[in-house]
Amino acid sequence: MGVSELEESSSLLDEKLLRFMDQLELLEEKRATLNSLIEQGWFSISKARYTMGNKQVSALQYASEIEPHVCVHARTQDNGEVEFCTKKVEQNCSNEADKDVKSIEDIGPQEEGVRRRNKPKKDIAEKEASEETSGEKAPEVSPVRKSDKNPQQDPLKWFGILVPQSLKQAQSSFKQVIELSAEIATLQTAVLNTREELKHGMKNKQILQEEVSAARLDKEADRTCQ
Amino acid sequence: MAGRGKLIAVIGDEDTCTGFLLGGIGELNKNRKPNFLVVEKDTSITEIEETFKSFLARNDIGIILINQFIAEMIRHAIDAHMQSIPAVLEIPSKEHPYDASKDSILRRAKGMFSAEDFR
Numbered sequence: 001m002g003v004s005e006l007e008e009s010s011s012l013l014d015e016k017l018l019r020f021m022d023q024l025e026l027l028e029e030k031r032a033t034l035n036s037l038i039e040q041g042w043f044s045i046s047k048a049r050y051t052m053g054n055k056q057v058s059a060l061q062y063a064s065e066i067e068p069h070v071c072v073h074a075r076t077q078d079n080g081e082v083e084f085c086t087k088k089v090e091q092n093c094s095n096e097a098d099k100d101v102k103s104i105e106d107i108g109p110q111e112e113g114v115r116r117r118n119k120p121k122k123d124i125a126e127k128e129a130s131e132e133t134s135g136e137k138a139p140e141v142s143p144v145r146k147s148d149k150n151p152q153q154d155p156l157k158w159f160g161i162l163v164p165q166s167l168k169q170a171q172s173s174f175k176q177v178i179e180l181s182a183e184i185a186t187l188q189t190a191v192l193n194t195r196e197e198l199k200h201g202m203k204n205k206q207i208l209q210e211e212v213s214a215a216r217l218d219k220e221a222d223r224t225c226q
Numbered sequence: 227m228a229g230r231g232k233l234i235a236v237i238g239d240e241d242t243c244t245g246f247l248l249g250g251i252g253e254l255n256k257n258r259k260p261n262f263l264v265v266e267k268d269t270s271i272t273e274i275e276e277t278f279k280s281f282l283a284r285n286d287i288g289i290i291l292i293n294q295f296i297a298e299m300i301r302h303a304i305d306a307h308m309q310s311i312p313a314v315l316e317i318p319s320k321e322h323p324y325d326a327s328k329d330s331i332l333r334r335a336k337g338m339f340s341a342e343d344f345r
Contacts, residue, residue: 068233
C-alpha cells in the first residue's frame with residue numbers, strides 16, 4: 001500500500017518537475033525576445049534623437065496630462081497562478097469627441113431653407129431666428145473645446161507633430177514589449193507556483209518514504225522475533 | 227477603476243521610461259502621482275526604494291518593470307516582496323545587459339535545488 005503511494009507521488013513529482021522545466025525554458029525564450037525587442041526600441045529612440053536633436057527626445061517632453069492607453073487584467077486562477085493580460089484602454093474621451101464631430105457634421109444638412117447672408121432689415125422674426133441659430137451653434141463650440149482638452153493623446157505627439165519614422169518604430173517595439181512583459185509576468189508566477197508545489201510534493205514524498213521504511217523495519221523485527 | 231484594469235509601472239533610465247511611455251503605459255493620477263520614475267545620475271537609492279514601495283502599496287498597479295541595475299540597488303526590497311500582484315519584472319538597461327543569475331525570481335526558482343529546500 002505504502003509502496004504504491006510512494007510510486008504515485010514520485011510520478012507526480014516527475015510530472016511537476018517536467019512542467020517546471022518547460023516553464024523555465026519558455027520563460028528564457030520569452031526573456032530573450034523581450035531583451036531583443038527592448039534593444040530594438042532603444043536603437044530606434046537613439047536614431048530619433050539623432051534626427052530630431054539631443055534634447056527633443058527626453059523626459060522633459062512628457063505631457064503634463066498623461067493617461068494610460070494600455071492596462072493589464074490580473075486573473076487569479078484556482079491553483080493560485082495569476083494570469084496577466086494586456087488590454088487597450090477604451091478611450092471614452094475620444095469616443096465623445098467622435099460623437100461631437102459627427103454632431104457637427106450633421107448640423108449642415110439639417111438646416112432647412114436658404115441661408116440669408118445679407119440681412120436686409122431687423123425684423124423681430126428674424127431676430128428670433130438668429131437667436132435660434134446662435135442657440136444651435138452654441139453647443140457646437142463647446143464640444144470642440146472638449147476634444148482639445150482631451151488628454152488621451154498619442155504619446156508620439158509629445159515629441160512633435162511630424163515625428164521621424166524611427167520614433168514610431170520605437171513605439172511599436174515597446175508596445176510589443178509591454179504585451180510580452182504581461183506574458184512573462186504570468187510565466188513568473190507560474191514558475192513560482194510550480195516550485196511551491198514541487199516543494200510540498202518533495203516533503204510529502206519524504207514523509208511517505210519514512211513511513212515505508214518504518215513499516216519495513218517493523219516487519220523485519222516481527223520476523224526476527226518469530 | 228475595477229473595470230479599467232491595472233497599470234504597468236516603470237522604474238528605469240530615461241530611454242527605458244520614454245520607450246514604455248511611448249507604448250502608452252504612463253499615467254498621472256488625480257494627485258498627479260506618476261506610475262513611472264526616471265532614474266538619473268543624481269537620483270538617490272532612498273528615493274528609488276520609496277517609489278518602489280509606493281508602487282507596491284498602490285492597488286492599481288499590476289506589474290512593475292524595473293531596470294536590473296536599479297533592482298540591484300534595492301535588492302532587499304525586491305526579495306522581500308513575495309506577493310504575485312504586483313509582479314516585479316527585471317529588464318535590461320542600455321549599459322547593463324540582462325543577467326538571469328541576478329534575477330530575484332529565477333534565483334528563487336533555482337533555490338529549489340539547493341540543500342535548504344530538502345530539509
